[in-house]
Amino acid sequence: MIRVGVIGAGTVGRSVIEILRENGSIISARAGDEIVVKSAVVRNLEKASDLNIVLSQDPYDIINDPEIDIVVELMGGVELPFELLKAALKNGKAVVTANKALLAYHRYELQEMAGEIPFEFEASVAGGIPIISALRDGLSANHILSIMGIMNGTCNFMLTKMMNEGIAFEAVLAEAQTLGFAEADPTFDIGGFDAAHKLLILASIAYGIDAKPEEILIEGIEGITQADIAFAKEFGYTIKLLGIAKRDGDEVELRVHAALVNKEAMIAKIDGVMNGISVVGDRVGETLYYGPGAGGNATASAVVANIIDIVRSGKRSPMLGFNHPLEEGLHLKNRDDIRSKYYLRLRVSDKPGILAKITQLFADHAISIEAVIQRPSETECAHLLFATHEASEKSIQELMAQLETLDAVLESPYMIRIV
Amino acid sequence: MIRVGVIGAGTVGRSVIEILRENGSIISARAGDEIVVKSAVVRNLEKASDLNIVLSQDPYDIINDPEIDIVVELMGGVELPFELLKAALKNGKAVVTANKALLAYHRYELQEMAGEIPFEFEASVAGGIPIISALRDGLSANHILSIMGIMNGTCNFMLTKMMNEGIAFEAVLAEAQTLGFAEADPTFDIGGFDAAHKLLILASIAYGIDAKPEEILIEGIEGITQADIAFAKEFGYTIKLLGIAKRDGDEVELRVHAALVNKEAMIAKIDGVMNGISVVGDRVGETLYYGPGAGGNATASAVVANIIDIVRSGKRSPMLGFNHPLEEGLHLKNRDDIRSKYYLRLRVSDKPGILAKITQLFADHAISIEAVIQRPSETECAHLLFATHEASEKSIQELMAQLETLDAVLESPYMIRIV
Numbered sequence: 090m091i092r093v094g095v096i097g098a099g100t101v102g103r104s105v106i107e108i109l110r111e112n113g114s115i116i117s118a119r120a121g122d123e124i125v126v127k128s129a130v131v132r133n134l135e136k137a138s139d140l141n142i143v144l145s146q147d148p149y150d151i152i153n154d155p156e157i158d159i160v161v162e163l164m165g166g167v168e169l170p171f172e173l174l175k176a177a178l179k180n181g182k183a184v185v186t187a188n189k190a191l192l193a194y195h196r197y198e199l200q201e202m203a204g205e206i207p208f209e210f211e212a213s214v215a216g217g218i219p220i221i222s223a224l225r226d227g228l229s230a231n232h233i234l235s236i237m238g239i240m241n242g243t244c245n246f247m248l249t250k251m252m253n254e255g256i257a258f259e260a261v262l263a264e265a266q267t268l269g270f271a272e273a274d275p276t277f278d279i280g281g282f283d284a285a286h287k288l289l290i291l292a293s294i295a296y297g298i299d300a301k302p303e304e305i306l307i308e309g310i311e312g313i314t315q316a317d318i319a320f321a322k323e324f325g326y327t328i329k330l331l332g333i334a335k336r337d338g339d340e341v342e343l344r345v346h347a348a349l350v351n352k353e354a355m356i357a358k359i360d361g362v363m364n365g366i367s368v369v370g371d372r373v374g375e376t377l378y379y380g381p382g383a384g385g386n387a388t389a390s391a392v393v394a395n396i397i398d399i400v401r402s403g404k405r406s407p408m409l410g411f412n413h414p415l416e417e418g419l420h421l422k423n424r425d426d427i428r429s430k431y432y433l434r435l436r437v438s439d440k441p442g443i444l445a446k447i448t449q450l451f452a453d454h455a456i457s458i459e460a461v462i463q464r465p466s467e468t469e470c471a472h473l474l475f476a477t478h479e480a481s482e483k484s485i486q487e488l489m490a491q492l493e494t495l496d497a498v499l500e501s502p503y504m505i506r507i508v
Numbered sequence: 509m510i511r512v513g514v515i516g517a518g519t520v521g522r523s524v525i526e527i528l529r530e531n532g533s534i535i536s537a538r539a540g541d542e543i544v545v546k547s548a549v550v551r552n553l554e555k556a557s558d559l560n561i562v563l564s565q566d567p568y569d570i571i572n573d574p575e576i577d578i579v580v581e582l583m584g585g586v587e588l589p590f591e592l593l594k595a596a597l598k599n600g601k602a603v604v605t606a607n608k609a610l611l612a613y614h615r616y617e618l619q620e621m622a623g624e625i626p627f628e629f630e631a632s633v634a635g636g637i638p639i640i641s642a643l644r645d646g647l648s649a650n651h652i653l654s655i656m657g658i659m660n661g662t663c664n665f666m667l668t669k670m671m672n673e674g675i676a677f678e679a680v681l682a683e684a685q686t687l688g689f690a691e692a693d694p695t696f697d698i699g700g701f702d703a704a705h706k707l708l709i710l711a712s713i714a715y716g717i718d719a720k721p722e723e724i725l726i727e728g729i730e731g732i733t734q735a736d737i738a739f740a741k742e743f744g745y746t747i748k749l750l751g752i753a754k755r756d757g758d759e760v761e762l763r764v765h766a767a768l769v770n771k772e773a774m775i776a777k778i779d780g781v782m783n784g785i786s787v788v789g790d791r792v793g794e795t796l797y798y799g800p801g802a803g804g805n806a807t808a809s810a811v812v813a814n815i816i817d818i819v820r821s822g823k824r825s826p827m828l829g830f831n832h833p834l835e836e837g838l839h840l841k842n843r844d845d846i847r848s849k850y851y852l853r854l855r856v857s858d859k860p861g862i863l864a865k866i867t868q869l870f871a872d873h874a875i876s877i878e879a880v881i882q883r884p885s886e887t888e889c890a891h892l893l894f895a896t897h898e899a900s901e902k903s904i905q906e907l908m909a910q911l912e913t914l915d916a917v918l919e920s921p922y923m924i925r926i927v
Contacts, residue, residue, distance in 0.1 A: 108649050119644075196827070203827050217789075222641060225828075226641060226645075226816075227638025227641050227642075227810075228813065229812075229813045229817075230531060230808070230812030231534075231809055232531060237927070294829050297828070297838065298839070306843045306846065314853070314922075316885075316891050316893065320893045321851075326926070336838075339839065340841035341841060348927045349851055349927070371531070372531070372809040372812075374636065374800050374805070376797070376799030376800075377797075378795070379774060381793050384793075386793070387792045387793055390791040390792035393649030393791075394646055397645075397648045398648075404624075405625075405821060407622075408615070408618065408628075409615065409616075409644070410713050414716055415715065415716030416715055419716065421724070421762060422761045427725065432740075434733070466735070474736075476743065482725070503731050505732070505747065505765075506765055506766070506768070508656070508768070
């Protein structure tokens with residue numbers, strides 16, 4: 090059994106504890122061992138009493154606990170967690186953190202200290218998207234030519250609203266604050282600093298380059314007005330806050346700023362609070378990773394993936410990634426039972442009563458029609474195009490077989506599922 | 509030093525050999541060891557003589573070579589590679605394969621045989637996109653609710669053309685064949701079988717479910733006509749060939765078919781030969797992975813990533829993913845030297861000669877203007893909006909500083925970079 094200690098049980102920490110409990114069966118199948126949270130460090134003991142684990146207000150209760158194998162740091166800040174994680178590593182404990190600010194300043198010192206001890210940080214960039222793993226492992230054969238990403242959901246939410254609804258910056262910021270997508274003091278997000286921390290982490294993995302936030306170009310989205318939005322629309326652009334790392338000979342550009350992006354580019358299509366990161370490798374070309382960049386559950390998904398990865402390391406995981414049956418009792422659904430909405434195309438002779446006859450057949454199979462279009466096709470022929478509400482595969486196949494027998498139906502009915 | 513043997517040196521095999529040679533320095537930094545291709549098995553010895561490695565026509569020359577650590581299978585087919593890889597595993601050799609058909613039929617037997625021996629297959633699904641790793645490792649904390657993806661570039665190329673350009677199926681198939689995106693016998697792609705093989709592999713990792721291609725719903729795109737395209741457009745859909753795995757209680761639906769997809773969905777925005785796979789996890793929500801699903805280099809990128817992963821396994825990789833300096837001599841570019849296109853917004857008093865004065869300043873800084881719009885803003889005021897050709901950060905900053913000193917410029921110039 091592997092024992093985890095969680096320092097900081099806010100939204101993400103609570104979610105980590107929940108996932109390890111509630112998804113325990115698949116997690117142990119994938120990790121090859123049982124993983125339990127033994128204890129958590131919280132600010133307010135009373136507020137956390139529902140967690141049903143050992144609680145403390147002193148991080149060293151976890152760091153110095155000989156039973157704890159993995160320390161999960163979710164407290165935030167820079168210097169204090171740095172001291173704590175150094176102490177944890179000194180005690181030989183594996184570390185998982187979601188702390189981008191810590192890594193933006195101290196990643197190389199931490200790598201040096203960690204040595205062979207596992208130190209993972211997937212959740213520090215783009216929340217639930219496994220971008221660290223993609224860059225470090227999935228694209229490891231490539232020289233990375235560029236990384237370009239939407240790494241801050243707050244800014245992307247605001248810019249999407251400004252572009253799509255024409256709402257001004259101040260109003261959309263207020264809305265983001267009301268919805269909990271922006272902090273009371275939003276500077277860290279809208280000034281580009283949050284994205285810059287993430288960019289520095291990615292640039293280290295891609296290029297091994299050391300840089301501090303102070304050394305790179307960081308601009309925010311505060312100055313964008315309706316005039317800019319109008320210009321962008323007129324010229325086929327959208328506006329995004331981007332983190333960009335780009336190799337140019339022996340130099341690497343690192344920059345965070347608002348950018349006009351061709352609206353047909355994949356990165357331009359990422360809207361709202363979602364994040365998306367495009368990576369160009371010299372061999373693979375462009376790959377792009379999209380998903381939720383924040384939120385307790387999404388971030389905790391990445392934290393727990395790191396914990397599983399650490400538990401797996403040292404032994405070899407089975408080829409398909411699980412050790413004992415992954416999901417008990419799962420079986421393949423009979424194709425007849427699959428449910429979908431359907432589009433149906435019929436070519437029929439254009440005679441009175443046909444539509445009534447055909448729609449009656451739909452009704453006989455309890456298939457409800459959502460939309461229908463009749464269009465003349467050739468002389469005395471028409472196309473009947475139907476969209477249905479949800480129905481079973483069996484009923485649609487039976488309907489189609491029956492339709493095919495009608496004299497008025499001139500060719501086999503054609504069906505496309507609607508998802 | 510780790511020695512690799514490559515069975516099958518077609519487009520992908522050649523690319524694997526090239527990447528391991530040409531990207532050797534970053535690969536050894538990431539793998540922590542040198543990796544060399546010792547030998548290759550080819551059909552035509554003469555055609556492969558430029559590869560400068562030991563060549564043979566007998567796969568057992570690799571499988572039985574005690575010096576070979578990793579066998580890479582890129583020959584295709586089902587039963588012959590199955591026999592060969594069983595023999596390789598018996599000899600204790602790690603295996604990397606890109607062979608989806610083999611895995612669609614024999615993945616569980618291979619997992620059983622492999623046991624603790626590494627057996628990797630990232631390239632078997634969606635070419636260069638690290639989707640296997642995302643599903644097996646990155647999302648390992650999640651119950652997977654659904655997988656929905658564009659897993660066949662040939663079909664997606666054809667459907668994109670049919671949607672965007674109104675070209676009929678037969679004509680676009682001929683074009684795809686001319687461009688090399690479709691085989692002379694295209695059945696395997698356009699009938700949905702290729703996508704089905706990939707779907708089965710992903711479904712095993714997500715659900716541990718065993719199914720053969722014959723057991724699942726597989727339909728292709730052959731029957732789609734202009735009438736269907738017109739209907740799709742009218743109702744805000746696009747048409748995609750999708751592989752879908754969906755959990756519903758204790759049942760898993762597996763199906764491959766054409767589908768009408770809301771054109772605002774991320775998956776609908778994946779066009780041309782590209783692949784894209786959306787995965788919904790119970791904790792993380794939706795993440796999506798986009799990139800090239802085929803092509804020698806993209807597929808080889810995934811094969812080599814698997815090789816690196818195998819070489820790393822057993823020892824712990826450093827936190828940032830590389831052992832000695834990753835890219836020699838790389839340094840941060842001075843921000844003054846960063847080049848971009850720029851958008852500039854000026855609010856100016858609407859007097860004669862202003863535009864001339866301002867554009868002269870652009871010229872003085874050798875910044876070439878691509879587009880300009882003048883719009884009245886308030887009484888006697890105008891907005892001047894410029895898009896420039898590429899220029900250095902230094903020159904644009906100097907220009908902006910100088911513009912700010914002009915009496916006619918009523919507020920600080922505002923700039924957004926164009927990427």
